[in-house]
Amino acid sequence: MGLRVQFLLAASLMFVASMLVLGTWIQGRIETDWRQSAIAATGRFLDDVLGDHVGELLSNPDPGSGEAARRLTAEIGGSLGKEFAAITVWNTQGNQVFSTRRHAMEQVLPEEVRTGVLAGETMVRPRGAAFHAEHSAVMRVYAPIFNPLTGAIVAIGGADQRSGEIDRLARAESMKTWPIVGAATVVMVAFLYLLVTNAAATIEQQQAALVRQAQRARRLGRRSAVLARLAEQARHDAMVAIEKTLARVGSDIHDGPIQRLAILALRLGESDAGRGLGADMQQVVAELRDITGGLALPELEGEDLEGAIKLAVAGHEKITGGKVALRLDPLPPQVRKSLKVSAFRIVQEALSNGFRHGGGADQAVHAQTCEGYLVLTISDAGSGFPDPPPQADGASPCLASLASRVEAMRGDIFVARVEPHGARVQVLLPLGLRPARAAEAL
Template identity: 35%
Template sequence: MPLLKTHEPDATLVLVGWWGRLRQQWLRMSLSLQFLVAAGLVVSLSMIGLATLASERIQTSATRSASEAGAIFLQAFLQPYVQDTVGSGPLSPEVVATLDGLLLSDPTRPFMMVKIWRLDSTLLYASNPNVKQNEGVEAEIRTAASGELARHFEELDEEVNGIAPEDNVTLLEVYAPLYRTGTNEIIAVGEFYQSAAGLIAEQQQTGALTWAAVAISTVSMLGILFLIVSRGSQTIHRQRRRLERQYVEANALANQNSRLRRLAERAREDASEANEKFLSRIGSELHDGPIQTLSLMMLSLQYGRDGTEDDDASDPPSGPPSTIRLARALYRELREISVGLILPEIEKATPAEVFEIAVSRFESMTGSSVVLDLKEMPEQLTKVVKICSYRIVQEALSNGHRHAGGAGQRVYAGAADGRLRIVITDDGPGFDTARASKPGDRHLGLIGMQNRAKSLKGKLTVRSKPGGGTRVWAVLPIEPATSDEF
């Protein structure tokens, strides 16, 4: 049976999964908690760096102070005995005996061991006889020979004054220049060892105090900032909840307004359809009632009651028109009104066909000739736009025929930028539009066209002047009242 191979999870996938979980936890936190974590991390790192730097500077300063104090004491103690050091010769036995007596016999001496070096790193004297001649101290001696102190901490590697290496005693080793009396000439280097236990304890105490002060300052600062941010976070949270409620209410109002707009659009369409049905009914009633009665009256006047044609039905050469002629004129007007009120079947017609039907019906009724110019048309129009376009063309052409005698009538229609543009012009005598717009002058046809365009959020203007023809210009939306236009 083959062994199944086990695959270790990809480190990249593990890292991505871990990062995703961490990010989710972060997003669940409040703003104040996010601030506390981020600020705590940044401030803590900054304070750790600051505390480390301050502790190191304090420890360095304490070590330098202790070294300088020991160096001053050493110089005062040893310089008188090295004034006769000349050339490469050793110290005299008398000087060595004196130094041994001073350093080895006094139990309260501050130094655990003392050495004297020539500037060429030759050992002149050591209070411990087990010290080797060459200890690799050339760098420290050069530093001291330049007038500076060389210092460092060192662990014991041999027994000194009864202290064994296993006692784990740390010593402060200092190299200090020794001067010729009264001058700045360095003639030797003194080295001393002293216990660093007190210095280390002081440094540890100072470091602990420094870290404690930094920690207290950090916690206090983060606490105060957290309180401030927490208060601001609570304010933001309340405002966010209030905005969320307002958004929900606004969204509900927007949905309600949308429903009301749809209802208003439906009501407007129903009203327009009902109005057209009413007009068609009036037209049918005129055709089936008064027009039929008038036609019978015309036949009676034309042929008489016995059925013979009345030869006197024509108008006399002079005098008022005959009754039959007036009846014929009334018949034509009523028939035109009836035909104009009845709306043809344009619901299934294309936009271009709507304009063609309006122009052809007007030409068949009046015998006039109208130039129709159709540019780029939309593929489809709503029923209310079709009806409005048909009625505007019908009314404008009828007004032009009635007042301008049908001279030079033209119809232009085209679509652009989501709007249908209709222009009807004639070369008639024109009229004063300022006078026509006065309340006393009731131009019902013009008012009706303007109201129809306005009901679709469109616009209709009439431009004319005496002797300059008339221009009716209408702009209708292809999709009327589908957005916030209501």
């Protein structure tokens, strides 16, 4: 069952229940008002019919058997069988002075009834056990009888009125409200149905549009992910290509200009005049060979990540003659070539910077993995960084070069001063193309 139908059924039930309650309340009010009107009409009837005869009745020593009583009985006789079971008159002291059925009503009025009627009220009390042979419902009405000339209350009239007809007319009148209530309910439910239908159509259209947009977003997301991986792959390939280009440039310099400079230095050294100049040229050739040796990347094709780091450490020890404490935790055997090249260059450059600025004292390298990252820590016990240490991407050319390599790999670099003296560089390189960043985990 759809949401539209569920809402419509729930709202319809709520409206029907509410209208039933409202209709029942209105019906009760109409019936009550109708009965009140009937009671007031009975009071006026008693005053109109009995008012002209009450003076003569009260003046007769035996009111119930006099000529006035007979005329009154004849005058109201036509109404007795239709609407009234009995009509009675009491004086203002509450004593019965006339009744069409003497024993049908009280001989002496209850004090609360007498007091209320003398105050001008028309009162109703439940009918007593008298006249139990009458099968129709009866209500007992008490009303004041006024003197037509003075307007003073001179007696109390009472009537046992058959209420069956009154109840029937009241119900008939109240039933007229139900078609109105039903029509109002139908109109409101129909209006609600239109509102719900329009709202449901709008919601369905918006849902369809959202589904289309979500599908389009997913397609764009997949395309973006593919493009991001292609860009990442291209970046890694570019790094490898740059290293190969540098190696080729170093090889060309070594095989070309350096060889010719070396021959020229030898020839100059054979003559006395050029012997000093030849020694200087030999020094220049040595420096150029060192430079081109740094440009030329060692063969890493057959090495894993651990082997690349060991080659960088061994090369540094060979050039400087120092000793580096190397600690290697278990490293993944298969990684991308760009990661091996970057790890080699970072260890090589960080050790070289430590040797140049810190004297190479107690140099150490520690390699480990943590949450998808290769973590390289290079430290020494030299003079260390100033306090506070410089930013990795600041003005220091050495740190800027390291930071550039790390940034190219989408990694992080941290530098710190080691107390009492020394420096530490920590680098995080992602093992995959786009792993979650784990710098906060270390």
